[in-house]
Amino acid sequence: MSTETDTGLEIIRDAAPQVLEDTRRRVEPALRIALERLPESVRPVALYHYGWQDAQGNDCDAGRGKALRPALVLLAAAAVDPSHQQERALAAAVAVDLVHNFSLLHDDVMDGDVTRRHRATAWSVFGVGPAVLAGDALLTLALQTLAGAPEAAAVTAEAVQELILGQIQDLAMERKPAVSLPECLAMAGSKTGALIGSSFGLGALSAAASPQQVRLLTQAGRDLGLAFQLTDDVLGIWGDPKVTGKAAGADLKTRKKSLPVVAALTSGTPAGRELARLYQSPIGPAETTRAAELVEESGGRRWALQRAEELLEEVEKALEKGNLAAEGKAGLRSLAHLCVHRQF
């Protein structure tokens, strides 16, 4: 349990947008310099994806991501040692952000998604080939960014391989008739947990943390990543389309086996069994509402929200144990709460 009073918690939560804005202001210039290194013909695709250029190559400021992962890198570094060498943490933050965006570019191609962050996806504007190649270039650039930091490069590459594992498991699960909850949790741990875990770990490494601190923070990041995914999956069913930028019940329409859905399907309840029957055929608008009710009735929503809260508590505990500096720790707590309590 958190030891915070309600007012303390509110302060923590309310600080998150400012924390993100502060870290974004530090990461963005370094990220823009890194993107300048991309091959000329690839750059417009990458800058479009980042929301910094429109389809015609004019500068704009659209469809911003949360830039959560690079913020976690900088905050973890500050939490370990407020007087750390900032360039190293910044390079790691840029690398993590590039990896995340490489995976989004390829994800959108593989899933055939046409909208991201309220805009047309890169492949739907530039074509599949340029989007795949832009993803390849961002992945390569991420590892180039860490050329001077072999340990950080190794950690990042490991995280990429685990992310790829999670994505291929995710694709396989969508084709499997029956998926168990442990299987689904393992997939989410790889798909989302690995990179958020390594964001914490890389920040710690950049600030010359002890091996114990690196381990503790990496595990806290992994826990937070899973909590983030649980929240994402809840928003994928009940999120407000105006805020999330996704259609209402988007994940149900595509019969996605997200965590609350799999919890429902494996709940052994009548509602779970009815959902399983619904999931056997294409789902129209009427069935979407019913499917959402069934996930709720069978306890899938409650389980997901509760599991996310438990993981958040684990993260808080780890942060208390990590021998961390106050400001960085407070920033990490703010973003951890944001991950679980966001509406977008």
Add this chain to the structure above:
Amino acid sequence: MSTETDTGLEIIRDAAPQVLEDTRRRVEPALRIALERLPESVRPVALYHYGWQDAQGNDCDAGRGKALRPALVLLAAAAVDPSHQQERALAAAVAVDLVHNFSLLHDDVMDGDVTRRHRATAWSVFGVGPAVLAGDALLTLALQTLAGAPEAAAVTAEAVQELILGQIQDLAMERKPAVSLPECLAMAGSKTGALIGSSFGLGALSAAASPQQVRLLTQAGRDLGLAFQLTDDVLGIWGDPKVTGKAAGADLKTRKKSLPVVAALTSGTPAGRELARLYQSPIGPAETTRAAELVEESGGRRWALQRAEELLEEVEKALEKGNLAAEGKAGLRSLAHLCVHRQF
């Protein structure tokens, strides 16, 4: 001009299959060990692509590639210093081969090609998602393989970025109404020249070559890469389907703007103009034969073959100037001749 007698040249040419077999025997075990590091669910896709497993995951030995690039790495290292540290060259050879196969996996997805090396392409067996992810994993693995060699990792990453540039230019050229020959040569230099150039350069680096040797060999490799692509493009029109594994006139059916085609289109000849008209609408079997004749009549084929021979001479000259050991140099010469005089 080569100073070789005809008999000497024949020996050089005839040695190539044995040279490739010898280097393959050294690279393959290291490559298999590297592939074991891939995430479990990705491995079957990669091993299928390599021809070492069938679609069901049973061991097999099918659809081998030429494994030209890793051979060039090992031979360049041996040419620079026969007593070089073999592990470094082997790691670079594995990395280059992984990069090449990453690009093939993604190429086949982007081009929608269903056959490679006489077999169904990975995406057509496993789906687009798993093939894209397997490519991502091979690219990451390539850079992981060079974790202990920062300079080699940097050279490889640069080559990957240039390869991506070449591929995106290639895609763009296919959509452009008019393409100039210099444009097409620059694209091929990036798409094929960069990685073959870095194969030479990485081999040299692994054997602690002088900066001059690295530069000289890298340029020789780039020249050879362009010669390789010119030959590839000629085979893409006139190659024997039984030997190349591609349909006859494959590149003409897809109206590909390959080097001999662009040479023909920009030749200012009546045949070139007739080809331009043919290329305006879809090309059926009858037009394929006519298009091949027109590339020939306008001098496109002769130009490509002659340019490849000139580049081969440049490569031979560079090898003479490089202060290289006899055996490695002879191996490089064999493979250089193979690149230009192969039928497959």
